[in-house]
């Protein structure tokens with residue numbers, strides 16, 4: 001089968017389409033013919049080896065040769081102990097713990113997969129898992145957004161951000177979306193009442209906000225605290241290691257004075273956590289923003305598009321069933 005490999009950190013140029021053996025499912029595994037894989041911020045980080053936490057699995061070289069975690073496809077074989085799926089079933093999953101989805105087939109434990117939601121295409125289902133959990137956790141479970149609150153989403157134009165903006169708007173918040181300027185119209189169309197350009201505007205001086213969900217944190221904890229209202233919450237999921245460590249270590253202390261909750265948001269793995277978002281997508285209350293799709297052979301172009309700063313929402317790699 002074809003897979004897209006890399007053996008060193010770098011630009012999309014280090015990716016190669018190669019022929020490898022098709023994996024065989026173990027007793028508790030299913031073999032899935034991949035139909036769509038969405039590109040996540042975590043794939044870009046794994047490719048480039050930046051920020052530093054992207055090298056946790058391999059300091060000098062990537063430990064896993066094939067990236068890609070958010071996948072949708074069709075079961076083609078199941079292990080002896082698998083009772084939950086059968087060949088022909090359409091499924092989706094977040095395989096961030098093993099990767100390997102930029103390929104024609106992927107093998108993983110059956111428990112990682114869920115049935116493809118009714119009425120959802122492979123492309124849309126592949127866009128949901130990681131981005132959806134981040135947005136749900138940040139806005140609903142931990143952010144607990146209420147009507148009338150002021151919410152800021154930093155990094156709003158990416159996979160998680162486009163869902164987070166919509167979830168906060170749906171909860172009745174006035175949403176400020178921060179990203180690069182050319183995404184402004186799109187972010188307004190998702191319901192943001194104000195859009196900031198991170199290259200020009202300093203969001204920490206435009207608040208304060210009751211909730212800040214930060215998907216691209218490059219600020220000091222002191223600056224962050226300035227942007228959060230008394231009694232408000234700041235949750236960070238990605239960005240520079242230095243900033244994340246500051247929030248982790250100093251956040252609780254710095255926030256104490258102003259009754260502000262400054263925290264790193266831990267995001268659980270797995271599509272079983274995205275149920276409420278899937279319901280909203282199926283009801284048409286929230287939509288998935290797909291920027292472009294690329295065939296598997298052009299995975300390097302897909303990553304390039306994601307990393308170029310030109311994409312809005314999700315870039316998706318597709319595999320032709322033939």
Ligand SMILES: NC(=O)c1ccc[n+]([C@@H]2O[C@H](COP(=O)([O-])OP(=O)(O)OC[C@H]3O[C@@H](n4cnc5c(N)ncnc54)[C@H](OP(=O)(O)O)[C@@H]3O)[C@@H](O)[C@H]2O)c1
Pocket residue numbers: 039040041042045130131134154155156157158159160161178179180198215216218236237238239265266267268306307308309310311313
């Ligand atoms: N905590 C956890 O457990 C966990 C789990 C999974 C993922 N994550 C992290 O979550 C983060 C977001 O994921 P994602 O898939 O939504 O990423 P994404 O699709 O790459 O979106 C990130 C967005 O942030 C924008 N951006 C870049 N630099 C910025 C800055 N300085 N200020 C404001 N916006 C900026 C990007 O714009 P451009 O396109 O113009 O660069 C992009 O639109 C990633 O860092 C990922 O590692 C965390």
